[in-house]
Amino acid sequence: MHTPPSSSTVKEARVSFGRRLREIRKDSGLTARALAVLAGWHESKCSRIENGSRAPSYDDIRSYAEHCGVPHLANDLIDTARGIDGMYVEWRQLERSGLRRVQESVLPIWERTLRYRIYSSWLVPGPVQTAAYIRAVLTSIRDRRRLVDDVEDAVRVRVAKQRIVHEGNHRFSIILEESALRYRIGGVETMAGQLGHLLAVAKLPSVSLGIIPLTADRSGLWPVEGFFLFDDVQANVELVSAHLTIVQRHEIGLYAETFAALSEQAEYGAGARALITKAIEALG
Structure with missing residues (x-):
């Protein structure tokens, strides 16, 4: 049976996006704490973004890309986030x-x-x-x-x-x-x-x-x-x-x-x- 969509679909998309950011961070060899220090964030911010409980700002996404050594992915990641923002x-x-x-x-x-x-x-x-x-x-x-x-x-x-x-x-x-x-x-x-x-x-x-x-x-x-x-x-x-x-x-x-x-x-x-x-x- 197909499940009727709601704002929970947006939540699922944010979780999926957070998982992608986590993979990028892990591929760079950084821990969540190390990335937070480099980006000047509270140490819990990284985990909240990666588990989908907090939507990252576009500046947050640029920080992920820059500090994880993949600045060329920033625009693509921002486009994905923008699509999620417009879903509901x-x-x-x-x-x-x-x-x-x-x-x-x-x-x-x-x-x-x-x-x-x-x-x-x-x-x-x-x-x-x-x-x-x-x-x-x-x-x-x-x-x-x-x-x-x-x-x-x-x-x-x-x-x-x-x-x-x-x-x-x-x-x-x-x-x-x-x-x-x-x-x-x-x-x-x-x-x-x-x-x-x-x-x-x-x-x-x-x-x-x-x-x-x-x-x-x-x-x-x-x-x-x-x-x-x-x-x-x-x-x-x-x-x-x-x-x-x-x-x-x-x-x-x-x-x-x-x-x-x-x-x-x-x-x-x-x-x-x-x-x-x-x-x-x-x-x-």
């Missing part, structure tokens, strides 16, 4: 400048990604949302988190981003739980339009759409948190309180394995269209 970002921090900025912030990775793998159990995902559905989702987020009102600007940015579904060599593999077709986001009219749009985009050569039926046997793998996989370099997960960016290779591998397992439970083609049509009919 609370929504209130990410959205403090408004929803439009959040939409714009992901443009670089959207542009450079060629293979998207997207799983959702509760929402139709951004690349295949209609403008009305986007507006309903973002309005709810604005109201729930008491954000500045730039919903219309954010809707325009997200709709513009969808050009990558139709242009270039981008490929989208999307797995939805049937429940995502049933939740009435924005009301009956908005959902009818959204479901009709899903039927249309499922015919695009760039899109593979699978739907896992509510009646599927989930004994082996039940619904998990929604996630985006960008090629094999990054996974993004939306939590209630925060946005999680995963760059650790073994964790990305776990999401890729989970996506493959979920894919085996999904209906495609005529089966997927039938499930979407049933959801439209259920709207009355």
Whole structure:
């Protein structure tokens, strides 16, 4: 079973990074106490960094590299630390400048990604949302988190981003739980339009759409948190309180394995269209 991520993932990354620093120190022949003396630290600081209980500053990392005789590794180590710092970002921090900025912030990775793998159990995902559905989702987020009102600007940015579904060599593999077709986001009219749009985009050569039926046997793998996989370099997960960016290779591998397992439970083609049509009919 895949374990839902949280800020504990950041802790694990810090422990892994501390282990790397410890190996660098040991390879240099220095004890933790000797390195602390050279760097002008309290003698316990080195051990706290190496066991992951204290995040090193960039100056601390430079001291490790310099005193351990590997100054050429400093920039690479700092890049790794910077990636860890950006893994877990609370929504209130990410959205403090408004929803439009959040939409714009992901443009670089959207542009450079060629293979998207997207799983959702509760929402139709951004690349295949209609403008009305986007507006309903973002309005709810604005109201729930008491954000500045730039919903219309954010809707325009997200709709513009969808050009990558139709242009270039981008490929989208999307797995939805049937429940995502049933939740009435924005009301009956908005959902009818959204479901009709899903039927249309499922015919695009760039899109593979699978739907896992509510009646599927989930004994082996039940619904998990929604996630985006960008090629094999990054996974993004939306939590209630925060946005999680995963760059650790073994964790990305776990999401890729989970996506493959979920894919085996999904209906495609005529089966997927039938499930979407049933959801439209259920709207009355």
